[in-house]
Amino acid sequence: MVKKNVFCILVSCIVLLGAAFVCYGFVLMTKEQALKDVFPENFQVKAETVVLEGETLDRIKKRLGGSLEFYQEGSESAKVEEQTKIEFHFGLSGGEKKGVAIIDVQAGKWGPVEFITGIDMQGQVRKVRVMSYEEQRGRPIAETSFMNQYRNKTSASVLEVGKDISGISGATISSRAATFAVKKALVVFEEVYLKKK
Numbered sequence: 428m429v430k431k432n433v434f435c436i437l438v439s440c441i442v443l444l445g446a447a448f449v450c451y452g453f454v455l456m457t458k459e460q461a462l463k464d465v466f467p468e469n470f471q472v473k474a475e476t477v478v479l480e481g482e483t484l485d486r487i488k489k490r491l492g493g494s495l496e497f498y499q500e501g502s503e504s505a506k507v508e509e510q511t512k513i514e515f516h517f518g519l520s521g522g523e524k525k526g527v528a529i530i531d532v533q534a535g536k537w538g539p540v541e542f543i544t545g546i547d548m549q550g551q552v553r554k555v556r557v558m559s560y561e562e563q564r565g566r567p568i569a570e571t572s573f574m575n576q577y578r579n580k581t582s583a584s585v586l587e588v589g590k591d592i593s594g595i596s597g598a599t600i601s602s603r604a605a606t607f608a609v610k611k612a613l614v615v616f617e618e619v620y621l622k623k624k
Contacts (some may be wrong), residue, residue, distance in 0.1 A: 452538065455569055458530065461558050465528045465545035466518035472528075473519055475491045479511040481616055490614045497607035499534055499600050504534035504561070507541045513615055517584075524548055527620075529612040530558070533604040537561050540568070540604050544577075544612035550621050552580045555609055560601070568605050577605075582613040 456464065459562035462472050464500045471481075479487060488494060495509045497548050515527040538561025545554040555577045557569035567573060586606055588594040 450563045460592040461543040470518040504538045531608045542608040568601045586610045
């Protein structure tokens with residue numbers, strides 16, 4: 428009986444210890460909450476879906492290093508499927524477009540990370556937030572202090588961890604995923620909308 432109890436306690440400890448190392452998915456905000464966070468309360472939000480194709484897609488990929496997704500060596504996340512259908516969420520005030528938000532998913536260290544990037548109509552970042560992630564040590568990228576580094580960046584900014592973005596020790600892959608998501612949002616918005624003005 429004593430052996431059985433010791434065995435059960437030992438198995439329970441192993442299970443609990445193993446659970447501590449399992450990566451959990453965290454939803455920090457829904458799409459609706461993220462859009463409310465990015466745009467002022469009195470703004471209306473209108474979605475426009477665009478399929479990236481042809482020369483526009485080619486230019487975007489070239490500017491992003493060849494792909495719409497950023498998979499890094501050392502990541503244990505499943506690769507994120509490249510999406511060419513992009514939903515632009517425009518914030519309107521008085522019927523006029525005042526900004527846009529783009530939601531994107533990139534592969535983090537342990538799993539996909541979902542970001543929302545708010546950009547003004549001149550192509551400058553206003554706000555970036557993490558919506559959800561599957562990380563063990565990547566949570567610090569969701570902190571406002573990290574995300575505020577992207578404010579006022581444009582597609583002309585360096586946007587590189589270790590240069591104009593300070594990475595987070597122990598969450599380098601997640602930091603790079605965030606930086607790529609922001610760069611992608613800026614480049615896509617510029618190529619699809621700003622260059623057609």
